[in-house]
Amino acid sequence: MTNADDVIARIHDENIDFVRLQFTDILGIVKNVSIPANQLEKAFEEGIWFDGSSIEGFVRIQESDMRLVPDLDTFAALPWRRDEDGAGVGRFICDVTGTDGEPFEGDPRYVLRRAMDRADEMGYRFNAGPEPEFFIFQRGEDGHATTTTHDAGGYFDMAPKDLAMDIRREIIHTLVDMDFEVEASHHEVARGQHEIDFKYADGLRTADNIATFRNVVRAVAEHNGVHATFMPKPIEAINGSGMHTHLSLFEDGDNAFYDGRAEFDLSETAHAFLAGLLEHAPAISAVTNPTVNSYKRLVPGYEAPIYIAWSDVNRSALVRIPASRTPAGARMELRAPDPSCNPYLALAVMLQAGLDGIERGLEAPAPVRENIYEFDEQKRREYGIETLPANLNEAIDALEEDEVILEALGDHIADKYIQAKRQEWNEYKAYVSDWELDSYLEKY
Ligand code: GLU
Numbered sequence: 001m002t003n004a005d006d007v008i009a010r011i012h013d014e015n016i017d018f019v020r021l022q023f024t025d026i027l028g029i030v031k032n033v034s035i036p037a038n039q040l041e042k043a044f045e046e047g048i049w050f051d052g053s054s055i056e057g058f059v060r061i062q063e064s065d066m067r068l069v070p071d072l073d074t075f076a077a078l079p080w081r082r083d084e085d086g087a088g089v090g091r092f093i094c095d096v097t098g099t100d101g102e103p104f105e106g107d108p109r110y111v112l113r114r115a116m117d118r119a120d121e122m123g124y125r126f127n128a129g130p131e132p133e134f135f136i137f138q139r140g141e142d143g144h145a146t147t148t149t150h151d152a153g154g155y156f157d158m159a160p161k162d163l164a165m166d167i168r169r170e171i172i173h174t175l176v177d178m179d180f181e182v183e184a185s186h187h188e189v190a191r192g193q194h195e196i197d198f199k200y201a202d203g204l205r206t207a208d209n210i211a212t213f214r215n216v217v218r219a220v221a222e223h224n225g226v227h228a229t230f231m232p233k234p235i236e237a238i239n240g241s242g243m244h245t246h247l248s249l250f251e252d253g254d255n256a257f258y259d260g261r262a263e264f265d266l267s268e269t270a271h272a273f274l275a276g277l278l279e280h281a282p283a284i285s286a287v288t289n290p291t292v293n294s295y296k297r298l299v300p301g302y303e304a305p306i307y308i309a310w311s312d313v314n315r316s317a318l319v320r321i322p323a324s325r326t327p328a329g330a331r332m333e334l335r336a337p338d339p340s341c342n343p344y345l346a347l348a349v350m351l352q353a354g355l356d357g358i359e360r361g362l363e364a365p366a367p368v369r370e371n372i373y374e375f376d377e378q379k380r381r382e383y384g385i386e387t388l389p390a391n392l393n394e395a396i397d398a399l400e401e402d403e404v405i406l407e408a409l410g411d412h413i414a415d416k417y418i419q420a421k422r423q424e425w426n427e428y429k430a431y432v433s434d435w436e437l438d439s440y441l442e443k444y
Pocket residue numbers: 133188189239240241242243297302303304305335
């Protein structure tokens with residue numbers, strides 16, 4: 001735990017003159033209030049009041065006074081905000097409370113804290129490690145983002161270097177400056193698509209890291225005159241961007257998912273957690289795959305999951321057990337999440353689903369070791385394999401029917417979230433797309 005005097009000393013040493021106090025709305029969009037560094041002591045003592053009424057999913061006008069409480073462990077200087085004279089900008093990620101000082105139930109970070117507390121009461125520490133993918137696109141002459149990738153641009157480009165590779169390196173340097181431990185990065189399958197993996201951490205830290213990561217990637221791209229996007233499927237007929245998430249539970253410092261004597265080296269706890277994930281998968285999708293566009297990624301042929309099954313050998317299943325099954329490395333990888341999700345809510349629902357499996361002693365079905373994409377419907381029925389929701393509307397239906405996941409979100413967020421997502425679906429439903437014009441305009 002960091003103490004206030006140490007952080008203030010560091011802010012002084014690093015010549016930080018402004019500090020952003022950050023939090024996220026229910027959609028996972030980072031918001032911030034900026035204060036001069038000399039106001040920090042006051043902010044630590046009293047918090048910073050702000051009007052929450054215009055934040056998506058926050059409160060009604062009459063109860064709009066909200067307080068930001070900086071989490072001292074989250075201080076970081078923003079490397080891309082350093083002035084020429086050396087003055088810098090820092091940030092804290094904050095918890096949100098109401099006028100009574102109690103945690104605000106509309107704060108996504110609180111939803112995750114609640115889930116972590118439940119794990120803690122059951123004796124577990126929850127760890128998660130994400131694999132976020134994203135595209136880098138050029139901007140058009142009008143400054144707006146296009147879907148023209150660097151790679152394609154590079155083909156006609158006079159520049160002798162691969163700009164995207166340099167940007168990726170700059171992103172990684174920036175992350176390292178912000179104390180990330182970057183483990184790997186690579187160009188992904190699709191043109192213009194990249195993946196950067198950073199080290200797993202406990203759930204709360206990982207959610208903070210995902211929010212920070214998205215900011216860093218976008219800020220560095222911006223600096224370089226291009227646009228980075230975490231939209232799951234920006235271009236049809238090529239791979240979309242996922243955010244596979246590795247999950248594990250530790251109990252008294254040992255990996256609770258590991259049992260060297262069991263089949264697949266997976267403990268009973270791991271099996272029950274897995275069963276919980278599978279049972280709640282349709283409702284979880286509403287959170288881990290939160291946009292209309294998310295479901296255009298979850299189609300056959302692009303390495304994204306569709307079928308609710310697990311496997312120790314292949315990547316077509318929703319949950320994969322990675323090959324490294326050591327006492328420290330045993331974990332499961334949920335392959336559905338995409339990087340447009342609110343990371344706090346997404347990790348909270350994954351964790352709560354797994355804990356529900358443990359609490360109820362659920363049993364996971366047998367793993368599927370064949371390629372499920374090649375099964376016909378009858379074979380899928382034989383194996384009892386269900387599919388993920390086909391679109392956002394189906395996902396929200398599933399969420400509304402799943403008491404465990406609704407409870408994981410809490411009434412406040414569940415209501416606001418469902419309302420916002422239904423509205424998004426209704427707007428989309430009424431929209432006439434180019435596909436329809438191409439298919440019908442001249443035909444009928
Ligand atoms: N881009 C793929 C997806 O949408 C994943 C590719 C991979 O890393 O296996 O999930």
